[in-house]
Amino acid sequence: DIFEKKQESRSPFFRVVELTDDTEDPAEWGKNFPLQYDGYVRTVDMVRTRFGGSEAVLQTPTTEDPRTVTSQSKLDHLPELRRMWAGYAFSKDFREERGHAYMLEDQIFTERQQAAPQPGTCLHCHASVYVPYKKAGDGDLMAGFEKLNPLPYAEARTHVTHPITCIDCHDAVTMQLRITRPGFIEGIAQAKAAEGFSAYDVNRDASHQEMRTYVCAQCHVEYYFKGSEKRLTYPWSKGLKVEDILAYYDEVQFKDWTHAETGAPMLKAQHPEFEMWAQGTHARAGVSCADCHMPYRRAGALKISEHHVRSPLLDVARSCQTCHRASAEELLDRAESIQERHARLRDVALNSLVDLIDDIKTAQAAGTDAERLDAARQYQRKASFYVDFVEAENSTGFHADQEGARILAESINFSRLGQRALMR
Amino acid sequence: DIFEKKQESRSPFFRVVELTDDTEDPAEWGKNFPLQYDGYVRTVDMVRTRFGGSEAVLQTPTTEDPRTVTSQSKLDHLPELRRMWAGYAFSKDFREERGHAYMLEDQIFTERQQAAPQPGTCLHCHASVYVPYKKAGDGDLMAGFEKLNPLPYAEARTHVTHPITCIDCHDAVTMQLRITRPGFIEGIAQAKAAEGFSAYDVNRDASHQEMRTYVCAQCHVEYYFKGSEKRLTYPWSKGLKVEDILAYYDEVQFKDWTHAETGAPMLKAQHPEFEMWAQGTHARAGVSCADCHMPYRRAGALKISEHHVRSPLLDVARSCQTCHRASAEELLDRAESIQERHARLRDVALNSLVDLIDDIKTAQAAGTDAERLDAARQYQRKASFYVDFVEAENSTGFHADQEGARILAESINFSRLGQRALMR
Amino acid sequence: MRRGHGAFIVVMVLFGGLIGLGAFTFVYADGASYMSSDARPCANCHVMRAQYEAWQKSSHREVAACNDCHAPHSSLAAKLAVKGLNGFNHSLAFTTGRFPEPIRITDFNRDVTEGACRHCHDAMVHAIDPVPEEEELSCVRCHVDVGHLH
Ligand SMILES: [Ca+2]
Ligand SMILES: [Ca+2]
Numbered sequence: 001d002i003f004e005k006k007q008e009s010r011s012p013f014f015r016v017v018e019l020t021d022d023t024e025d026p027a028e029w030g031k032n033f034p035l036q037y038d039g040y041v042r043t044v045d046m047v048r049t050r051f052g053g054s055e056a057v058l059q060t061p062t063t064e065d066p067r068t069v070t071s072q073s074k075l076d077h078l079p080e081l082r083r084m085w086a087g088y089a090f091s092k093d094f095r096e097e098r099g100h101a102y103m104l105e106d107q108i109f110t111e112r113q114q115a116a117p118q119p120g121t122c123l124h125c126h127a128s129v130y131v132p133y134k135k136a137g138d139g140d141l142m143a144g145f146e147k148l149n150p151l152p153y154a155e156a157r158t159h160v161t162h163p164i165t166c167i168d169c170h171d172a173v174t175m176q177l178r179i180t181r182p183g184f185i186e187g188i189a190q191a192k193a194a195e196g197f198s199a200y201d202v203n204r205d206a207s208h209q210e211m212r213t214y215v216c217a218q219c220h221v222e223y224y225f226k227g228s229e230k231r232l233t234y235p236w237s238k239g240l241k242v243e244d245i246l247a248y249y250d251e252v253q254f255k256d257w258t259h260a261e262t263g264a265p266m267l268k269a270q271h272p273e274f275e276m277w278a279q280g281t282h283a284r285a286g287v288s289c290a291d292c293h294m295p296y297r298r299a300g301a302l303k304i305s306e307h308h309v310r311s312p313l314l315d316v317a318r319s320c321q322t323c324h325r326a327s328a329e330e331l332l333d334r335a336e337s338i339q340e341r342h343a344r345l346r347d348v349a350l351n352s353l354v355d356l357i358d359d360i361k362t363a364q365a366a367g368t369d370a371e372r373l374d375a376a377r378q379y380q381r382k383a384s385f386y387v388d389f390v391e392a393e394n395s396t397g398f399h400a401d402q403e404g405a406r407i408l409a410e411s412i413n414f415s416r417l418g419q420r421a422l423m424r
Numbered sequence: 425d426i427f428e429k430k431q432e433s434r435s436p437f438f439r440v441v442e443l444t445d446d447t448e449d450p451a452e453w454g455k456n457f458p459l460q461y462d463g464y465v466r467t468v469d470m471v472r473t474r475f476g477g478s479e480a481v482l483q484t485p486t487t488e489d490p491r492t493v494t495s496q497s498k499l500d501h502l503p504e505l506r507r508m509w510a511g512y513a514f515s516k517d518f519r520e521e522r523g524h525a526y527m528l529e530d531q532i533f534t535e536r537q538q539a540a541p542q543p544g545t546c547l548h549c550h551a552s553v554y555v556p557y558k559k560a561g562d563g564d565l566m567a568g569f570e571k572l573n574p575l576p577y578a579e580a581r582t583h584v585t586h587p588i589t590c591i592d593c594h595d596a597v598t599m600q601l602r603i604t605r606p607g608f609i610e611g612i613a614q615a616k617a618a619e620g621f622s623a624y625d626v627n628r629d630a631s632h633q634e635m636r637t638y639v640c641a642q643c644h645v646e647y648y649f650k651g652s653e654k655r656l657t658y659p660w661s662k663g664l665k666v667e668d669i670l671a672y673y674d675e676v677q678f679k680d681w682t683h684a685e686t687g688a689p690m691l692k693a694q695h696p697e698f699e700m701w702a703q704g705t706h707a708r709a710g711v712s713c714a715d716c717h718m719p720y721r722r723a724g725a726l727k728i729s730e731h732h733v734r735s736p737l738l739d740v741a742r743s744c745q746t747c748h749r750a751s752a753e754e755l756l757d758r759a760e761s762i763q764e765r766h767a768r769l770r771d772v773a774l775n776s777l778v779d780l781i782d783d784i785k786t787a788q789a790a791g792t793d794a795e796r797l798d799a800a801r802q803y804q805r806k807a808s809f810y811v812d813f814v815e816a817e818n819s820t821g822f823h824a825d826q827e828g829a830r831i832l833a834e835s836i837n838f839s840r841l842g843q844r845a846l847m848r
Numbered sequence: 849m850r851r852g853h854g855a856f857i858v859v860m861v862l863f864g865g866l867i868g869l870g871a872f873t874f875v876y877a878d879g880a881s882y883m884s885s886d887a888r889p890c891a892n893c894h895v896m897r898a899q900y901e902a903w904q905k906s907s908h909r910e911v912a913a914c915n916d917c918h919a920p921h922s923s924l925a926a927k928l929a930v931k932g933l934n935g936f937n938h939s940l941a942f943t944t945g946r947f948p949e950p951i952r953i954t955d956f957n958r959d960v961t962e963g964a965c966r967h968c969h970d971a972m973v974h975a976i977d978p979v980p981e982e983e984e985l986s987c988v989r990c991h992v993d994v995g996h997l998h
Contacts (some may be wrong), residue, residue, distance in 0.1 A: 416840025
C-alpha cells in the first residue's frame with residue numbers, strides 16, 4: 001500500500017549477507033536480492049509460444065535419463081534435420097531449448113552424450129563455472145578453463161554444482177555486470193581486432209549497454225572445440241557474419257563430422273543468437289538482449305530487471321511496449337508474421353538440401369566421377385551450414401529478419417548449384 | 425461524400441481564383457496554393473541517391489527523341505536485364521525513373537514506343553487524364569477511360585496536355601484527397617473483395633490516412649492490359665502478394681511476351697511499390713507513402729505537405745526523424761544497409777536466371793524432349809516474374825526488406841529447379 | 849469525440865468521490881495537485897517520474913506543463929472534470945497498484961492531448977488538418993516525444 005511505497009523508494013536493498021567472489025549458491029545472493037532471485041528461480045516454468053518458448057513433455061525416467069519432463073523434440077518437428085545431420089550425434093537427439101534452470105541436467109542427459117564422448121568444455125555454457133574454473137586453476141580463471149576442457153565430461157562435471165548463477169553475470173561486491181567466460185573474452189577480442197580495435201578487454205572496454213548483451217553472448221553463440229585440447233573457440237577472427245565464419249572454418253580446414261549418406265565434410269552451427277542479433281535492426285538501434293529478455297519490472301517503488309529470462313512474447317507489454325506504442329496484440333502479430341514468413345522459407349531451404357543429398361547418393365551409386373561428387377559435397381557443406389545457422393538461431397528469424405531470409409536464399413542457391421554440379 | 429464536406433472545408437487559403445472540377449492547369453491552382461505549387465514544380469530536379477533518385481544524362485536531341493536530358497539507363501547498369509527481357513520492348517530502353525514533371529515526355533519518347541505500338545491506356549498514369557477522360561466520356565469518367573484505352577497512343581495523347589496535376593489527387597473545391605484513376609478504383613475494390621469487403625468504394629470507404637497512400641497507389645502498382653480493349657487492369661483479385669498475382673496471371677493464361685532465346689511465355693512486372701509496401705513493417709505500422717515522400721514542411725507560419733515528391737533519403741530530417749530518434753546519418757545508413765543487402769541478393773537472383781536461360785538454350789540445341797523444356801520454361805516464367813517484381817519495385821528493398829529477400833530466395837529456387845528439370 | 853464528455857465525467861467524479869479509499873488517497877497523494885498547472889505535483893508519484901524527468905529535457909519544458917497537454921482547454925468545467933477524473937483514477941490505481949505497465953495513455957486522454965496540441969498550434973496546422981467529418985489527424989503519430997520520451 002501507499003505508505004510502504006513511500007518507504008521502499010528510500011531503501012533499494014538490505015545487505016543481509018556478505019557476498020564474496022566465491023559465493024556460488026544463488027540462494028545466498030537471494031537473501032540480499034529476493035526480487036531478482038524470485039524471477040531467477042521461475043526459469044523452471046515451461047510455456048509455449050507459437051514458435052518458441054518450450055513445452056513440457058513427460059517421459060518415463062530411466063537410469064541413463066532420470067528426467068521426468070523434457071521439451072519437445074525438434075527432430076520430430078522437422079524430420080529433414082535427421083537427413084541434414086546423418087551420422088552426427090544431433091540426429092539422435094535435439095530438443096527445443098528451455099529455461100536456464102534446466103541447462104545442466106539437459107546437457108548431462110541428452111542422448112548426444114551416449115552417441116559420442118563429450119569433453120569437459122561443454123560445461124562452459126551449461127553450469128556455473130566461474131568458481132570451479134578459479135579453483136581448478138588455483139585462482140587463475142584461464143588456467144582452470146584450460147584444465148577442465150580436455151577432461152572427459154563425466155569427470156569434469158564433478159567439479160560443478162549449479163546451472164548458471166548470479167556470479168556468472170555479476171560482480172559479487174559491486175553487482176556490476178561482468179564477463180566470466182574465457183570463450184567470450186577471447187572471441188570478442190578477436191572480433192574487435194577484425195574491426196581494428198586491438199587488445200580489446202571486454203570487462204574494461206565495453207559500455208554498460210553493451211554489457212547488457214555481452215553477458216548473454218557468453219553462451220548464445222556459435223562455437224567449436226579447437227585441437228586435441230578441446231579448447232572452446234568462437235570463430236570470429238574474420239567477423240560475425242555467416243560467410244566470415246564459414247571462411248574461418250574453411251581456412252583452418254575444420255569439420256564437425258563426415259556426412260553418413262554423402263561423405264561430405266560437414267559443419268554444425270549452434271545457437272548464433274548473438275551473431276544474428278548483431279545483423280538486425282534492433283542491434284542497429286542499440287537494443288540489447290536484456291532490454292527484451294529481461295525487461296524492467298516495477299516491484300513496489302523499485303524498477304528491477306526481470307530475472308525470469310524467457311521469450312519476450314510471453315510478456316509483450318513489458319518487453320516491447322516500453323519502446324513501441326502499438327497494442328500488445330498488434331506487436332505479437334508483427335513478430336509472428338515475421339517468424340511465419342521465416343519458417344516457410346526455412347522449409348524451402350531444408351527441402352532443397354535434402355534434394356541435394358538425394359542427388360549425391362544417386363550419383364554415387366551411378367559411379368559419377370570424383371571431381372563432380374567433391375564439388376557437390378562442398379556445396380552441401382555450405383548449404384547445410386547456412387540453413388543450420390538460421391535454424392539453430394532460436395528467434396525464428398526475429399532477431400534479424402532480412403539477414404535471415406538472405407542466408408536462406410544463399411543456402412537454397414548452394415543446394416541447387418550442388419545438384420547442377422553433378423550433371424553435365 | 426465530397427460535396428457535403430464542401431462547406432466545412434478547413435484548408436485556409438486566399439481564394440485568388442475559383443477552381444472547378446474542370447480546372448486542369450496547375451498554375452491556376454498555384455495561385456491559390458503557391459507553397460504547394462512551388463514544391464510541385466521542383467519535381468524537375470534530378471539528384472542521385474546511393475540506389476535511387478535520378479541522375480541527369482545529357483543526350484543529343486533527335487527528331488524521334490527531342491529530349492536533351494534523360495536519366496541513366498538501367499540496362500547498362502544491370503546487363504542481365506537484357507537477357508531477362510530478350511525479345512521484349514524493355515530490352516531496348518529502360519531507365520531510372522525520375523520526377524513527376526517528366527512523366528509525360530519520358531513516356532512519349534521512350535524507345536519502347538518505337539519497339540512496339542502502344543495503346544492509349546498508357547496515359548492513365550503518365551498524364552493528367554481526369555478532365556480528358558470526363559470530356560471523352562461526356563462527363564462519365566469510366567466511359568472516357570474505356571474510349572481512350574484502345575486508341576493508338578499517338579492519337580490518344582492528343583487528348584492530354586499535362587503530366588500529373590493537382591486535380592489528379594485533389595477535389596478542386598474541398599481540396600480533399602480523391603481517387604481519380606479507374607484502374608485503381610476497380611483494382612482496390614477487387615483486392616478488398618478478396619479480403620471479404622464487398623462493394624468497396626474507395627472514395628467513400630477509405631480513411632484519411634489510407635488516402636495518403638491510395639493517391640499514390642493509383643499508379644505505383646503492377647498492371648496489365650486486358651483483352652483487345654486494352655483495358656487497364658490491376659491483377660489483385662486473389663490478393664496483393666507476388667504469388668497471388670502470379671496465380672491470377674496463370675489462371676487467365678496471360679503472357680506479356682515470348683522469350684526470344686527460350687520461347688518461354690513470359691510476364692513483366694512493373695513498379696509494384698504499393699504491393700511491396702503493403703507487406704512491410706511501415707505499412708503494418710500505418711505509415712503512408714505521403715508520410716515519407718511528402719513530409720510536412722514548415723513554410724512561414726504554416727505547415728504544409730512537401731509537394732516536391734522525391735526520394736526521402738534526400739531529406740531524412742523531415743521524412744524520417746519525426747518518427748525516428750536516430751541521427752540523420754544513422755537513419756540514412758540504416759536504409760542503405762538494407763538496400764545494399766537487398767541489391768547483392770538481387771544480383772544472385774539475376775545470375776541464377778541467366779544460368780537457366782543458358783541451360784535451356786543448350787538443351788534446345790541438344791534436342792532435349794519437349795516435356796523437360798516446357799517444365800524448364802515454366803520455371804523461367806516464375807523465376808523471372810519474381811526477381812522482376814522486386815527489381816521493378818523502386819525502393820531497392822526498403823519498403824519491405826524481409827519480403828523482398830523472401831521473393832528473391834524463391835526466384836533463385838525456381839531458376840535452379842528449372843536447370844534441374846532439364847537433366848535426368 | 850473530444851467534445852461533450854463533460855457531464856458524463858462530472859457524474860463519474862461525484863460517484864467516485866463517494867468511495868472513501870479513493871477519496872482518501874486522492875487527498876493523501878496530493879490530489880489537489882491535479883488542479884494546478886505546475887508540473888512538479890505530477891511527479892509526486894514515482895510512477896510519473898519518468899515522464900517528469902523526460903519532460904524537463906523536452907522541447908516543451910518552457911512552454912507547456914503536464915496539464916497543458918493532459919487537461920482540456922475547451923472549458924473550465926471540462927478541465928476540472930477531467931483533472932478530477934484522472935486524479936481519482938490515478939490515485940485509486942496507485943493505491944491498489946492495479947494498473948498496466950508500462951503505463952499507457954487511455955484513448956480518452958489521448959484525445960484530450962490531441963486537443964491540447966491544436967489549442968496551441970492550430971494556426972500553424974489547420975492547413976494540414978482534415979475536415980472534422982473525417983477522423984482526426986493524429987499529431988502524436990509523429991510527434992509522440994514532444995512532451996517527453998516514450
Ligand atoms: Ca525454447
Ligand atoms: Ca528514381
